[in-house]
Amino acid sequence: MQSARAHLEWLPDASGRMTPQDVMSSSRWQALPGGVSAGYTADAVWVRLRVVWAPDVSGDWVLRLTNSLLDDVRLYRRNEAGDWQARRSGEVMLRSNWEIDDHSVVLPLKPGPAGQEWLLLRLQSKNAMSTAVELWPRATYDDASRRDALSYGLYFGCYLLLILFHAFFWRMTREAQSGWYLLYVSVNALTEMLTVGLPQQVFDLPMTLSDPLLGLAICSSLAVGLQFTLQQLELPPDWRRYRQILLPCAVAVSLISAALVLSGQYAAGVLLVQRVSMVLIVLIVATAVRLLVRGHRPARFFLLAFGIFYAGVLVSYLRNMGLVPPGLLADNAAALGTMIHMVMMSLRLNSRYDGLRREKEQAQAEAVRAVRALNESLEDQVAARTTALRKEISRRERLEQELRQALEMERRIKEEQQDFVAMVSHEFRTPLAIISTTAQQIAKNLDAAREKTLTRCRNLREATGRMTALVDEYLTVDRMDAGSNAFRPEPCQPGTLLESIRAEWPAGRVALSLRALPVSFACDAGLLRVALRNLLANADRHAPAGDVIHIQAEGLADGRLQLTVSNGGEPIPAEETGALFQKYFRGRQARRAPGAGLGLYLVQRIAAMHGGEVALTSDGSQTPITFRMLLPGQAIEGQRTTTPA
Incomplete structure (x- = not known):
């Protein structure tokens, strides 16, 4: 490659209309120590290069301009007749129309006759006018390309x-x-x-x-x-x-x-x-x-x-x-x-x-550690909170249960109050009416016959006795509801107690049977007497007149005392058997006779206070109506006795 540096001259053409003859005859040519470097200029720039062809130069050559952005490049060269002939390249032409395919302007050049030759270049570009001019043998250029x-x-x-x-x-x-x-x-x-x-x-x-x-x-x-x-x-x-x-x-x-x-x-x-x-x-x-x-x-x-x-x-x-x-x-x-x-x-x-x-x-690791520590702390807090919540839930469940029990008790108390009011309005009004009516009759007939007066006095006693019995039942209930002082067990003789209760009834109405009773038995004699009286009163109300009510008392091998009361009468309806021991409950048959609906309730409470139980063992449909009471106890001393009915 032969660089044209120091062999170039240049001439600006502001009008852009100069011909090769004009520029060759001009006296304004200036020497270029290096390549073309005119900056951004709108002028056409003429460059001339004096080439001396040696006699031994042969083969194809190329003229290369290193600036790839030259818009218009024209190479002028004299022909054999001495006329200037132009060859054109640059970006004003599509690259496909360039004589040599390259990214910069390359023009083929045939060596001329031996001796001196002038080459003229006319350059125009809107980009920087800066380029080097080189002459290459074609083969060398191809390798370099x-x-x-x-x-x-x-x-x-x-x-x-x-x-x-x-x-x-x-x-x-x-x-x-x-x-x-x-x-x-x-x-x-x-x-x-x-x-x-x-x-x-x-x-x-x-x-x-x-x-x-x-x-x-x-x-x-x-x-x-x-x-x-x-x-x-x-x-x-x-x-x-x-x-x-x-x-x-x-x-x-x-x-x-x-x-x-x-x-x-x-x-x-x-x-x-x-x-x-x-x-x-x-x-x-x-x-x-x-x-x-x-x-x-x-x-x-x-x-x-x-x-x-x-x-x-x-x-x-x-x-x-x-x-x-x-x-x-x-x-x-x-x-x-x-x-x-x-x-x-x-x-x-x-x-x-x-x-x-x-x-x-590192931040993620720190975050993971922080999150892990936070999770552990949260888990501890959650566990503590869960425990507290469970305790709170348990406490509230207990409170709810207690509230339900209180509501149930209130409901029962309300029902008992309603039953009590209904009972009082009925049971107390009747004897009071009898007393009032009898007192008026006596007052109006002070001179009545002795028999009538005695009859009226007997009616007064029966009415007052009926009211007294009702009051006793309520007092007994109040005593048992009062607390632990209601139950006072003491040694007693069950045979004697049963005999005394039978004596309270007319002869022939109650039959007593005793088997293997202990001489002494631990019980609350007063409460047990009330329970037996109520069982007998209940039997008396339901048994037909003239029938015998049977009481059977037996000491069992395990130390318990078994008492059964049997009587005849109409069978108890099946739908009433489950409510017999409820407070103030009175069946259809019981409503025919006076009563408060507390008798069997008292029997059950007294049996429970003794640690025993009472139950209806026969409703009267097949066998006589039978209630059985079992009382746990311990013989204190003496021997078992047997008394015939």
Whole structure:
């Protein structure tokens, strides 16, 4: 490859109408020490190169311009007749129409006759007018082109790997810095690929599409780059105002520049972004240095990673502005700086994420321990609370049971009161009426016959006796309900007690049978007498007149005393047998005779106080009506006796 450096001359053409004859005759040619470097210019630029062909030069050659974004490139060369002939290339033509398929302008060149020859180039571009001019033997160029394609493939392959890796990484983590870095790398990769002309070559993009796309990528890189830069610098909280001013200004410049590019003022929009970027680079670097002096740790890595990137961008900017001549280093400074910067940032982000992951795992472990401790504490509290609740539930269940019992007792008391009122209204009213009526009769007939007066007196005694019996029954009930003093067991002779009770009834009405009775038996004689009287009274009310009521007393082998009372009469209805021992209960048959409904109730209570029981053993349907009372007891002394009926 033969570089044309130091062999070039250039001539600006502001009108753009000069012909090869005009420029060759012009006296305004200026020597170029390096390549073409005219910055952003709307003028056409003429470049001439004096080539001396040696006699032994043969084979095909090519003329290569290193700038891939030249809009219009024309090569003028004299033919055998001495006329200038033009060959055209550049982005005004589709890449498919270029003579040689390459990402930059390459024109085939046949060696001329031995001796001197002038080559004229006419260049125009809305991008920076900066390019080197090279002459290559075709075979050498083909080899270099393949190596060039391989290097670009590796270079942008690294970009693709970075993009894919961080896209996958961001999709997994949704971490903000990773997302911004993905956008940052993507914008830079797109800008560089369009700058070297690879998408235009591969996809045959027209200039009307590729230039606006490149301009928008450059404009967006300002806002995206500043956002990512400030994230990496990790400004302290007291610099919050600084960030709030800087970032909106960069966004505004990006939007204005994009509007200029889309309106056709490409150079104005791109220049605005590049100049503001240079100012921001100086400002950001100064900020990082100041933070580094204050001991801000992220500033050290920032100056290293972004310093390399900023150096490449600065060299590229100076080349575009025509302040640095094009060359291998100048042309690739931005790409090299960007690649090193991207690799360092990827390592930094991976290291940062690894640190965040370890912190997260540690935090999760701490959280698990805290949750476990909290769960244990909660379990203890729940267990304690559960125990308390169970106790409370048990207490409330007891209270509920007691309340139910109290309500049931209240219900029974109410029923007993109603029965008592009904009984009093009936049982007490009748004898009182008899007493009142008899007293009136006596008062009206003071001179009545003796027999009538005696009859009336007997009626008075019977009525008063009936009321006395009712009162005794109530007093007995009150005594038993009074408490522990109601039951006073003492030794007694059961045979004597039974004989005395039988004597209270008319002769022949009650028959007594005694078997193996103990001489002495522990009982409350008064209560037992009441119980037996009530059993006999109940039998007397139901037994027909003239029938014998049978009492049988027997001492059992286990020490208990068994008493049975049997009588004839109508059978007791089956539906009444379960309620016979209820307080104030009176069956249909009992309602025919006076009574309070307390007799059998007292019998049951007295039997229970003695630790025994009373039951209806026959309802009279098959055998006589029979009540049996069992009383546990212990013979005190003496022998068992047997008395015939």
